Amino acid sequence: xxxxxxxxxxxxxxxxxxxxxxxxxxxxxxxxxxxxxxxxxxxxxxxxxxxxxxxxxxxxxxxxxxxxxxxxxxxxxxxxxxxxxxxxxxxxxxxxxxxxxxxxxxxxxxxxxxxxxxxxxx
Amino acid sequence: xxxxxxxxxxxxxxxxxxxxxxxxxxxxxxxxxxxxxxxxxxxxxxxxxxxxxxxxxxxxxxxxxxxxxxxxxxxxxxxxxxxxxxxxxxxxxxxxxxxxxxxxxxxxxxxxxxxxxxxxxxxxxxxxxxxxxxxxxxxxxxxxxxxxxxxxxxxxxxxxxxxxxxxxxxxxxxxxxxxxxxxxxxxxxxxxxxxxxxxxxxxxxxxxxxxxxxxxxxxxxxxxxxxxxxxxxxxxxxxxxxxxxxxxxxxxxxxxxxxxxxxxxxxxxxxxxxxxxxxxxxxxxxxxxxxxxxxxxxxxxxxxxxxxxxxxxxxxxxxxxxxxxxxxxxxxxxxxxxxxxxxxxxxxxxxxxxxxxxxxxxxxxxxxxxxxxxxxxxxxxxxxxxxxxxxxxxxxxxxxxxxxxxxxxxxxxxxxxxxxxxxxxxxxxxxxxxxxxxxxxxxxxxxxxxxxxxxxxxxxxxxxxxxxxxxxxxxxxxxxxxxxxx
Numbered sequence: 001x002x003x004x005x006x007x008x009x010x011x012x013x014x015x016x017x018x019x020x021x022x023x024x025x026x027x028x029x030x031x032x033x034x035x036x037x038x039x040x041x042x043x044x045x046x047x048x049x050x051x052x053x054x055x056x057x058x059x060x061x062x063x064x065x066x067x068x069x070x071x072x073x074x075x076x077x078x079x080x081x082x083x084x085x086x087x088x089x090x091x092x093x094x095x096x097x098x099x100x101x102x103x104x105x106x107x108x109x110x111x112x113x114x115x116x117x118x119x120x121x122x
Numbered sequence: 123x124x125x126x127x128x129x130x131x132x133x134x135x136x137x138x139x140x141x142x143x144x145x146x147x148x149x150x151x152x153x154x155x156x157x158x159x160x161x162x163x164x165x166x167x168x169x170x171x172x173x174x175x176x177x178x179x180x181x182x183x184x185x186x187x188x189x190x191x192x193x194x195x196x197x198x199x200x201x202x203x204x205x206x207x208x209x210x211x212x213x214x215x216x217x218x219x220x221x222x223x224x225x226x227x228x229x230x231x232x233x234x235x236x237x238x239x240x241x242x243x244x245x246x247x248x249x250x251x252x253x254x255x256x257x258x259x260x261x262x263x264x265x266x267x268x269x270x271x272x273x274x275x276x277x278x279x280x281x282x283x284x285x286x287x288x289x290x291x292x293x294x295x296x297x298x299x300x301x302x303x304x305x306x307x308x309x310x311x312x313x314x315x316x317x318x319x320x321x322x323x324x325x326x327x328x329x330x331x332x333x334x335x336x337x338x339x340x341x342x343x344x345x346x347x348x349x350x351x352x353x354x355x356x357x358x359x360x361x362x363x364x365x366x367x368x369x370x371x372x373x374x375x376x377x378x379x380x381x382x383x384x385x386x387x388x389x390x391x392x393x394x395x396x397x398x399x400x401x402x403x404x405x406x407x408x409x410x411x412x413x414x415x416x417x418x419x420x421x422x423x424x425x426x427x428x429x430x431x432x433x434x435x436x437x438x439x440x441x442x443x444x445x446x447x448x449x450x451x452x453x454x455x456x457x458x459x460x461x462x463x464x465x466x467x468x469x470x471x472x473x474x475x476x477x478x479x480x481x482x483x484x485x486x487x488x489x490x491x492x493x494x495x496x497x498x499x500x501x502x503x504x505x506x507x508x509x510x511x512x513x514x515x516x517x518x519x520x521x522x523x524x525x526x527x528x529x530x531x532x533x534x535x536x537x538x539x540x541x542x543x544x545x546x547x548x549x550x551x552x553x554x555x556x557x558x559x560x561x562x563x564x565x566x567x568x569x570x571x572x573x574x575x576x577x578x579x580x581x582x583x584x585x586x587x588x589x590x591x592x593x594x595x596x597x598x599x600x601x602x603x604x605x606x607x608x
Contacts, residue, residue, distance in 0.1 A: 060390045067438070067497045096440060096462030097493030097502065 005029035007036040016115050017045030018108050022054035025062030034065040038072045046078025049111045053084035063092055083111040143221055152192055154263035158297050160189055161196055168296045169199035176289050177201045180270040187293055189266035190220045214240035219254035219267045225283045227253040230275035250275045255290035268293055347374050350382055352448055356556040358576040369396035370520045370575035371404055383411040386577045387441025388520040399437045407443060417443045417459035421495055421503040428496025438496035442466060442518055452512050453581045459505035460492035467543055468508055469515040484543045515555055515580035522572035526563055552578035
């Protein structure tokens with residue numbers, strides 16, 4: 001069992017950034033995820049796309065972190081999009097209605113093309 | 123040829139110097155005696171052997187190991203001197219020997235100016251020969267003496283005097299060992315005492331914290347559900363840990379015009395922070411329900427209140443809020459709004475065509491589009507209206523129920539809960555429903571790992587209602603006190 005969570009910046013096209021989350025997001029790791037993602041936003045990556053394909057487990061603490069990151073992106077005038085969301089997290093996002101606020105895509109490629117097509121991407 | 127020991131060669135004046143102890147020396151000496159903590163201890167084999175050895179080596183009838191107290195000479199070991207445990211500190215023999223740095227040898231006590239008056243000489247023992255070596259500590263204090271006595275006058279060689287001094291050194295070694303063991307034992311006792319005190323303190327702290335969490339939990343839970351005419355109500359609260367104040371909450375309370383407000387929710391997170399949200403949620407829901415008939419508006423008010431709080435956007439909850447209106451024809455109209463909460467279940471007796479294994483028709487109540495409360499400004503909430511008819515029940519719960527593990531890698535889930543409810547007999551009331559659901563949790567290998575709140579309401583058939591009116595209903599309340607579960 002790992003207590004670590006990794007957030008790796010994998011692509012930075014323009015103001016957008018794709019970061020891959022790897023590990024389990026729970027009460028212990030969620031604050032770290034939130035902090036690191038907010039750092040990326042602070043560094044100018046206002047439009048953050050999180051690739052969640054490497055997330056094995058995510059509970060309400062993870063949901064809480066995602067909402068915190070969403071708030072951070074909003075304040076910076078940016079956005080948060082999610083890609084490759086694991087089933088359980090997707091159910092949680094749907095149940096809590098968060099899916100209506102956070103754009104979500106099957107893959108980071110889909111997320112990037114949707115973002116580049118968006119009017120605020122220029 | 124035997125030699126006379128130095129003492130016998132000393133002049134009378136020199137001897138007088140050793141009659142009265144020097145005050146300063148005596149204070150230090152007594153401190154040392156007390157340090158070894160040997161006075162009045164029971165006989166000890168090592169010291170007895172030294173005395174016996176001395177008697178044999180010197181071929182004398184009496185040999186002793188003495189420790190000199192302030193006003194007495196106490197015998198740690200006495201060979202050939204049965205029944206004597208101490209004597210006075212008279213000068214001449216031991217009393218003088220302990221004041222000297224070297225051995226004292228008196229070949230004939232009758233010829234010694236001072237010793238001749240000593241009670242051991244003048245008394246029934248009639249000591250004629252006396253030799254003693256002081257037991258001297260490494261810092262120079264003389265604790266007592268090793269003595270050899272005879273009833274005949276005799277002389278000893280300087281080698282024998284040296285042997286006596288060696289025996290005194292052996293006694294000191296023995297006392298050092300004993301002191302070191304004593305110190306170790308005392309240290310261990312002190313350490314054990316400190317450890318015990320620390321453990322007791324930790325247990326007291328733990329109990330105080332648990333008691334605090336328990337008290338806090340009690341204030342966050344309604345003490346009992348109210349009596350709602352025509353409705354059977356039951357609830358249950360299971361806390362996974364007595365140390366973590368849970369974030370589950372529920373309540374049923376009266377509204378104007380004979381209506382009732384009801385809510386059940388779950389704050390994301392645990393501990394004191396979650397508890398403050400639980401508290402805020404409870405009072406905001408109760409207060410805002412007094413001003414509107416729309417349960418969605420009540421949840422919107424809670425959303426605003428949570429976002430106005432210092433934790434804006436980082437602390438949120440899911441909840442159901444319902445307004446119950448009694449119908450003239452029996453049963454209740456339930457207008458139910460959700461903010462991201464797992465589905466409630468509306469239970470009614472299954473029609474016969476549903477098959478023998480299906481006793482209860484289970485309908486998920488999950489208005490689409492209800493969002494987390496307190497996470498987003500302008501969040502949307504959704505509601506639905508249902509009729510709770512006679513013989514029907516409604517079950518609300520927090521996700522600790524559906525997330526309880528049925529095996530190491532599977533949770534009960536919505537499917538498991540639905541299956542359980544479907545197989546239950548439909549005719550039971552709210553109390554039985556809650557009791558059975560708690561039974562389901564208890565039967566799981568690990569029980570519930572998170573907090574679980576259950577709130578059930580049912581409309582009894584008219585004959586049951588007649589039999590169970592008023593306070594009888596609240597008797598079904600099964601809110602478990604903290605720590606009773608497991």
